[in-house]
Amino acid sequence: MNAERGMSKQCWCGEPSDNFTSGSATNPGRLYYCCAKGYHKRHLLKWVDECLVEEVEDIKLPSSSSNPGTYYRRGMNAERGMSKQCWCGEPSDNFTSGSATNPGRLYYCCAKGYHKRHLLKWVDECLVEEVEDIKSVMA
Numbered sequence: 001m002n003a004e005r006g007m008s009k010q011c012w013c014g015e016p017s018d019n020f021t022s023g024s025a026t027n028p029g030r031l032y033y034c035c036a037k038g039y040h041k042r043h044l045l046k047w048v049d050e051c052l053v054e055e056v057e058d059i060k061l062p063s064s065s066s067n068p069g070t071y072y073r074r075g076m077n078a079e080r081g082m083s084k085q086c087w088c089g090e091p092s093d094n095f096t097s098g099s100a101t102n103p104g105r106l107y108y109c110c111a112k113g114y115h116k117r118h119l120l121k122w123v124d125e126c127l128v129e130e131v132e133d134i135k136s137v138m139a
């Protein structure tokens with residue numbers, strides 16, 4: 001796994017990281033963690049929701065197939081969890097909502113946009129589905 005992905009307990013400088021809540025106008029209430037020295041001068045600063053996405057994407061479970069690296073979602077309901085691709089074949093990507101009702105909330109969206117029934121899913125809801133599916137596979 002890439003050391004720069006997911007949650008990190010420590011900054012590159014060796015200082016521990018800690019969780020905080022953003023009070024900014026653009027990301028009010030959004031959780032982040034940063035180096036104890038602060039987020040200036042290129043020290044660690046990452047959004048918790050983005051780190052969770054990376055953590056779930058990197059989870060691999062043992063498989064009974066011939067390919068031990070098979071991702072656990074294979075064969076599960078494609079409508080659940082995080083999608084790399086829209087039903088139309090276009091890739092999906094993460095974006096941050098700038099709406100008044102969901103400021104700073106991450107979502108997946110089809111490259112064509114979310115109009116005309118293309119993929120649009122809230123990342124936090126996808127993560128809940130991913131965790132539920134992981135638990136069901138491990139049970």
